[in-house]
Amino acid sequence: MAVSQDTPISRRLSHIKHIIIVCSGKGGVGKSSVATQLALSLYTSSPNVRVGILDIDLTGPSIPRMLGVDGHGVHQSSDGWVPVYADASDARLACMSVGFLLKKKSDSVVWRGPKKNAMIRQFLGDVRWGELDYLVIDTPPGTSDEHLSLLEHLSPARDRISAVIVTTPQAVALIDAMKCLSFTRAVNLPVLGIVENMSGYVCPCCGEVSNVFSTGGGQEMARKEGVPFLGALPVDTELVALLDAGEAMRGEGSGSEIPDGEFGLVKRYQGTPSARLFGNVVNVWEDLPPRS
Amino acid sequence: MLAVQQPTSVPENAPEHCPGTESELAGKSAACAGCPNQDVCASGTTKGPDPALPLVRERMTQVKRKILVLSGKGGVGKSTFAAQLGWAFASDPDVQTGILDVDICGPSIPTILGIASEQVHTSAVGWSPIYVQDNLGAMSVGFMLPSPKDAVMWRGPKKNGLITQFLKDVDWGTLDYLVVDTPPGTSDEHLSIVQLLKESGIDGAVLITTPQEVALQDVAREIDFCRKVGVPVLGLVENMAGFVCPNCKGESQIFRPTTGGAARLAKEMGVELLGSVPLDPRIGKSADYGVSFLEEYPDSPGTTAYLGIIERTCLRCRLA
Numbered sequence: 001m002a003v004s005q006d007t008p009i010s011r012r013l014s015h016i017k018h019i020i021i022v023c024s025g026k027g028g029v030g031k032s033s034v035a036t037q038l039a040l041s042l043y044t045s046s047p048n049v050r051v052g053i054l055d056i057d058l059t060g061p062s063i064p065r066m067l068g069v070d071g072h073g074v075h076q077s078s079d080g081w082v083p084v085y086a087d088a089s090d091a092r093l094a095c096m097s098v099g100f101l102l103k104k105k106s107d108s109v110v111w112r113g114p115k116k117n118a119m120i121r122q123f124l125g126d127v128r129w130g131e132l133d134y135l136v137i138d139t140p141p142g143t144s145d146e147h148l149s150l151l152e153h154l155s156p157a158r159d160r161i162s163a164v165i166v167t168t169p170q171a172v173a174l175i176d177a178m179k180c181l182s183f184t185r186a187v188n189l190p191v192l193g194i195v196e197n198m199s200g201y202v203c204p205c206c207g208e209v210s211n212v213f214s215t216g217g218g219q220e221m222a223r224k225e226g227v228p229f230l231g232a233l234p235v236d237t238e239l240v241a242l243l244d245a246g247e248a249m250r251g252e253g254s255g256s257e258i259p260d261g262e263f264g265l266v267k268r269y270q271g272t273p274s275a276r277l278f279g280n281v282v283n284v285w286e287d288l289p290p291r292s
Numbered sequence: 293m294l295a296v297q298q299p300t301s302v303p304e305n306a307p308e309h310c311p312g313t314e315s316e317l318a319g320k321s322a323a324c325a326g327c328p329n330q331d332v333c334a335s336g337t338t339k340g341p342d343p344a345l346p347l348v349r350e351r352m353t354q355v356k357r358k359i360l361v362l363s364g365k366g367g368v369g370k371s372t373f374a375a376q377l378g379w380a381f382a383s384d385p386d387v388q389t390g391i392l393d394v395d396i397c398g399p400s401i402p403t404i405l406g407i408a409s410e411q412v413h414t415s416a417v418g419w420s421p422i423y424v425q426d427n428l429g430a431m432s433v434g435f436m437l438p439s440p441k442d443a444v445m446w447r448g449p450k451k452n453g454l455i456t457q458f459l460k461d462v463d464w465g466t467l468d469y470l471v472v473d474t475p476p477g478t479s480d481e482h483l484s485i486v487q488l489l490k491e492s493g494i495d496g497a498v499l500i501t502t503p504q505e506v507a508l509q510d511v512a513r514e515i516d517f518c519r520k521v522g523v524p525v526l527g528l529v530e531n532m533a534g535f536v537c538p539n540c541k542g543e544s545q546i547f548r549p550t551t552g553g554a555a556r557l558a559k560e561m562g563v564e565l566l567g568s569v570p571l572d573p574r575i576g577k578s579a580d581y582g583v584s585f586l587e588e589y590p591d592s593p594g595t596t597a598y599l600g601i602i603e604r605t606c607l608r609c610r611l612a
Contacts (some may be wrong), residue, residue: 025443027366027400027476028331032506035323059477060364060510070469096345106512106561108364108478110520113448118478139364142397143443144451171580173367175400175440183443206541212535212546214580235546244504245550 003190008015008125008250016052016132018285019157021150021189024166025176030197030233032062033243034166035138039067041282043093043108052083052132055097056150058116059109059142064099066243068265074100080128096127103277113145120149123128134285143183151187162190164230168198169217177218180224192284194222194269195231209234230281236274240262293511296607311339314510319556342466345491346462353391355467355536359498360485360523366476366511368502369569371400372579372596374473377498378405379584380602382428387468390421393432394485395475396451397444410435416464431462441595448480449611455484476510478517486521495609496526499565501557503533504550515561526608527566530554535571536593539552546571556610564608 013019022035032055033117057062064070067086073143074096075082083094098109110117129135140146154161167177177194184191197219199211212235222227222229242265269275309323319334332338352358361374372393381389383525393401402408402422403560410422412435421429433444435453446566464470475481486494501511511528518525530553535546549556558565569575572594576583586595 026503027398028368029366057477059479060366060513062506062510065506066511105509106516108513108516108520110478110483110517112480112483117584121586142446144397145447145480148445148447169366170576172400172403172576173329175403176400178441179398182441183445186443186445201546203537203542204376205536205539206540206542208539210537210573212536212571213576214573237546239546240546241550243547244506244548270305270472272466 005156007123007156009153010196012127013154013157014127015130016135016157017160018133019135019137019154019278020192020285021137021163022166022182023147023163023181023184024141025143025180026167026173029166029168029177031174032066032138033206033239034164034195034197035136036063036066036243036270037138037239037274037278038164038282039093039134040157040266041275041278042136042285043087044223044284045286048092049133050092050094050131052094052129052135053138054127054135054136055095056123056160057122057138058098058119058145058146058201060113061097061099061141063095063097063138067093067095069095070099070105072100073163075125077128080126083127083129086265090263093263094129094132095242096123098123099226113149113258114284117146117149118148121153143180146246147183151156151189161170164191165194165227166193166197167194167218167221167261169196169211169214171214173213174217179222181221181227184270191227193228193281194218195230195281196232198235201230206238228284230284231277233274233277236272238268238272241274242268245278300361302611303337303342315501320564333450342454342456344456345488347492348456348551351460351462351464352489355464355470355492357468357495358470358472358492359495359526359605359609360472361475362474362482362497362514363476363480363499363500363520364512364514364517365501365507368500368507370476371404371473371499372575373498373531374471375401375404375579376584376586376598377471377602378428378469379607380423381469381471381585382425382564382597383586385427385603388427389429389469389471390464390467391429391430391471391473391580392462393434394455394458394472394481395473395483396433396446396454398475399432399434400579401430401432401473403582405430405577408434408440408582412436415463417456418461421465429464431458451480452484453483454486459485461489461527478514482517483521486523488547489558494523498526498529498605499563500529500531501548501554502531503545503553504547505551507547510552512557516562526605527564528554528558529566530568533568534585538573562606565606566604567597569597
């Protein structure tokens with residue numbers, strides 16, 4: 001379409017080097033958790049890297065909770081909305097979600113397509129992301145309004161977008177993940193790979209591995225469809241607790257081993273078993289050729 | 293009446309500032325100039341109630357109880373619960389049950405009920421549901437796709453069109469229960485089903501959650517939605533509540549209720565907690581193979597939990 005046109009969105013996007021869309025046909029497979037881990041891992045990959053995370057799940061935003069910035073507000077500046085910085089003063093991990101715009105956490109956002117479309121346009125055009133090395137975009141389940149609008153608005157940055165598909169290993173989830181893959185093919189969105197989440201659970205008492213939601217499904221799908229397999233992440237209760245209670249743990253920060261002012265979440269994340277596994281996943285992006 | 297952002301009736305291909313086809317300004321505002329449908333909008337015919345409503349009402353007179361299965365969050369077990377509810381109702385041969393899957397982009401009901409390869413047939417009286425057994429029928433977009441791999445890339449208005457057709461064209465016959473399985477979120481599908489069934493009356497909604505705070509936040513929003521649109525909440529079901537290791541029988545919490553779990557949310561929001569279902573890998577496996585967990589593992593703690601919840605749901609439904 002109008003690639004060469006100078007729009008507010010294309011101006012903002014021109015400062016972003018890589019855009020990563022995290023998607024999955026199915027809900028609750030860990031898109032937000034993978035998006036968060038991806039952002040945290042990229043964040044720690046180099047001391048100067050700047051990462052943004054945009055949550056376009058408008059009716060069920062989870063990113064604020066996971067990054068421990070629940071209840072923060074967005075400020076307006078002369079140059080657009082200021083995103084919430086999860087790492088406070090460092091300002092290298094910017095975050096934007098509809099969750100920051102709600103008066104109360106339990107307020108529902110009951111919007112039909114056109115309204116959602118307008119919100120996504122604002123997120124891309126009005127947020128003052130600044131210079132970013134990576135923008136990770138967390139999407140809602142399905143292949144509908146949000147996804148179509150997102151890709152439409154991202155068209156000025158066509159050459160810098162890639163997707164990662166998250167699935168869990170059971171058949172019911174794989175069918176939806178397959179739909180998501182068909183979607184990416186229909187819209188010509190390059191898929192960097194498939195992540196198999198919740199693949200096995202290690203019993204804390206006896207160490208026995210249980211395949212709570214079966215196992216190997218994502219890998220099998222990647223093989224059949226000729227898409228790179230980025231790895232299998234087991235259910236990590238430490239990670240679940242960390243992302244679930246981000247805020248509470250941060251609040252208690254003064255008494256614990258993490259000094260005030262430091263970005264505690266990323267330190268704690270590096271201690272979880274998932275962080276080590278995720279290191280391999282992130283290498284895929286670090287190997288991408290740099291773009292100006 | 294609905295606390296919804298206006299306008300709700302903007303067509304997919306409308307000009308930028310379309311006031312909505314049902315608005316007072318339809319066909320008259322500045323944005324309408326040049327729109328090919330300006331004359332239709334200005335004539336006033338678009339302002340009347342949806343012409344499908346009387347047809348939906350007609351069909352729904354034959355359905356005694358309509359129950360929605362909702363959750364703000366995805367992957368918490370809505371479809372699994374809807375299927376178990378259907379199977380439990382249908383275990384009484386005199387009870388006719390239908391399951392309607394309005395998750396257009398990610399239909400799971402066909403797989404969970406084990407009828408994924410079926411196709412819909414049309415007759416003079418409408419679309420025939422796919423029958424799992426004599427008294428349990430289902431309808432889903434999954435029965436209409438050429439291949440299960442196909443993605444349904446539809447925006448809201450198209451999804452609403454199909455949901456309207458599901459409600460007015462499916463020949464359910466006489467039903468004691470219609471269980472409606474929904475997609476995650478609070479958007480087009482939910483608004484449509486609520487608006488279309490408004491006149492016929494929805495008996496209530498069962499909300500499914502998992503114990504962790506990220507899921508509870510989404511479910512709190514869904515309860516807020518139910519209150520905004522006036523759907524009674526029958527209660528809350530906590531799914532994936534604890535995991536019993538098949539090896540050592542030790543119980544552990546995979547999705548830890550860091551903030552008090554569903555019990556706290558139920559208390560805070562003033563809704564009933566219908567029960568907790570433990571995380572049992574066999575539940576997911578039954579869904580993958582399309583068999584009834586309740587029938588396959590009648591003695592498991594999961595079945596006991598499900599049956600208790602279903603009993604309380606029926607009770608609440610009768611009281612509502």
